[in-house]
Amino acid sequence: MDLPNINQLELDGKRVLLRVDFNVPFFKIDRIPTEADISDDFRIRAVVPTIKLIIEKGGIPIILSHLGRPKGKRDVALSLLPIGGRLSHLLGKDVIFTEDCVGERVERLCSDLKKGDVVLLENLRFHQGEESNNAGFAKELAVLGEVYINEAFGDAHRAHASIVGIPKLLPHAAGPLMTREIEAVGRLKDNPERPLVAVMGGSKISTKIDFLERFLPWVDHLLLGGALASTLIKAQGYNIGKSFTEESMLERVSKFDFKSPKVHIPVDFIVAKEASSDAKTEVRSLDGIQDDESIFDIGPETRKMFAEIIGQSKTVFWNGPMGMHEISIFARGTEMTAEAVALSEGFNVVGGGDTTVIIERLYLDHYIDFISTGGGAMLEFLCGESLPGIEALRN
Numbered sequence: 001m002d003l004p005n006i007n008q009l010e011l012d013g014k015r016v017l018l019r020v021d022f023n024v025p026f027f028k029i030d031r032i033p034t035e036a037d038i039s040d041d042f043r044i045r046a047v048v049p050t051i052k053l054i055i056e057k058g059g060i061p062i063i064l065s066h067l068g069r070p071k072g073k074r075d076v077a078l079s080l081l082p083i084g085g086r087l088s089h090l091l092g093k094d095v096i097f098t099e100d101c102v103g104e105r106v107e108r109l110c111s112d113l114k115k116g117d118v119v120l121l122e123n124l125r126f127h128q129g130e131e132s133n134n135a136g137f138a139k140e141l142a143v144l145g146e147v148y149i150n151e152a153f154g155d156a157h158r159a160h161a162s163i164v165g166i167p168k169l170l171p172h173a174a175g176p177l178m179t180r181e182i183e184a185v186g187r188l189k190d191n192p193e194r195p196l197v198a199v200m201g202g203s204k205i206s207t208k209i210d211f212l213e214r215f216l217p218w219v220d221h222l223l224l225g226g227a228l229a230s231t232l233i234k235a236q237g238y239n240i241g242k243s244f245t246e247e248s249m250l251e252r253v254s255k256f257d258f259k260s261p262k263v264h265i266p267v268d269f270i271v272a273k274e275a276s277s278d279a280k281t282e283v284r285s286l287d288g289i290q291d292d293e294s295i296f297d298i299g300p301e302t303r304k305m306f307a308e309i310i311g312q313s314k315t316v317f318w319n320g321p322m323g324m325h326e327i328s329i330f331a332r333g334t335e336m337t338a339e340a341v342a343l344s345e346g347f348n349v350v351g352g353g354d355t356t357v358i359i360e361r362l363y364l365d366h367y368i369d370f371i372s373t374g375g376g377a378m379l380e381f382l383c384g385e386s387l388p389g390i391e392a393l394r395n
Helices: 042-056 081-091 104-111 135-142 161-168 176-190 209-215 226-235 247-253 300-311 332-343 353-361 376-382 388-394
Strands: 015-019 060-064 147-150 172-174 196-200 221-224 268-272 282-285 294-298 315-319 347-351
Touching: 015 042, 015 161, 042 060, 042 081, 042 176, 042 353, 135 161, 147 161, 147 388, 161 388, 172 176, 172 388, 176 347, 176 376, 196 209, 196 300, 209 221, 209 247, 209 376, 221 226, 221 300, 226 247, 226 294, 268 300, 294 300, 294 332, 300 332, 315 332, 315 376, 332 347, 332 353, 347 353
Parallel strands: 015 060, 015 147, 147 172, 196 221, 196 315, 315 347
Antiparallel strands: 268 282, 268 294
16 A cells, blocks of 8 residues: 655654554553553554654654543543653653643644654543544644654544544654554455464454454454354354343344354353352353353363364464453463464464453564554454545545
């Protein structure tokens, strides 16, 4: 895909608006979060080389991102301040943090910046104009910089002001990370070696059923696990006990082509009566789950089946855990899937927040050809959707 790149922009002495995706997870706490509460900083680390490159080229990075869903209102629990602290440590230098992302004070601060400075603006979504793609809000952001670089592949499917509005107003380019994301996912989409295996897990079928249906003609094997598989299984008429399921999706899911030889659902499960680290677990077959039990992981036969299919692949794509991996006794299915993907000899791509956390926790990142920072954006791109953020850079 032919997009303008960072080397085509003159950065020396210029204020560079750098759109990133710092929508990182935090540990669950009942107080205002701090830097120590960031549970995974992969998305922050991913853009550090770009920030350093801009500085090397004489540019002054002014970093823009959102965090969570504050619905257009200031929410101290969703401030980017803790992320600024983590970024300072990763860069080895102070990062200037602004208490807002627009306004006269921010404009004055940005106009007085000098080479070597790095600025992180406050959460873009504290303003309704971000998600509504308000032209006035885009202009308020654009006046802070002189050029624009987008490294937020994970947000490229969102037509928001900082994604599609600013490129209309400033010279712009895709950053190195964005370019690599597009190339890796594009290779997966356009010219995969076969057999091609897609492994899909996670909690909600509602966010993925459209993708599953569109993946089916494209893949050679579709492996399904996690809580989303529970809804699929219930839609087939099986008893899943007290397992999490999206009741509102059962009718929609029942139309999915379960009988396709490409589709592989779990044949056994790890179940328990409660989600705790000291719960008593049992292995149950597909038709053996009791009314008072819940599915928390795929079982040993399913793990073996999935590993064998992944091992025979020439291309594999994985998005979403196979169970409640946060609790160690329910993590083995996800861990074995991660190991199988890492050991596969073909081209492998991993995406989605939980999935990248697992890969790094197991120190398998060096065995993965590409770890995407995108979740929904990656799935849409794989399905051939036109992403607003990419189109904005192209135009």
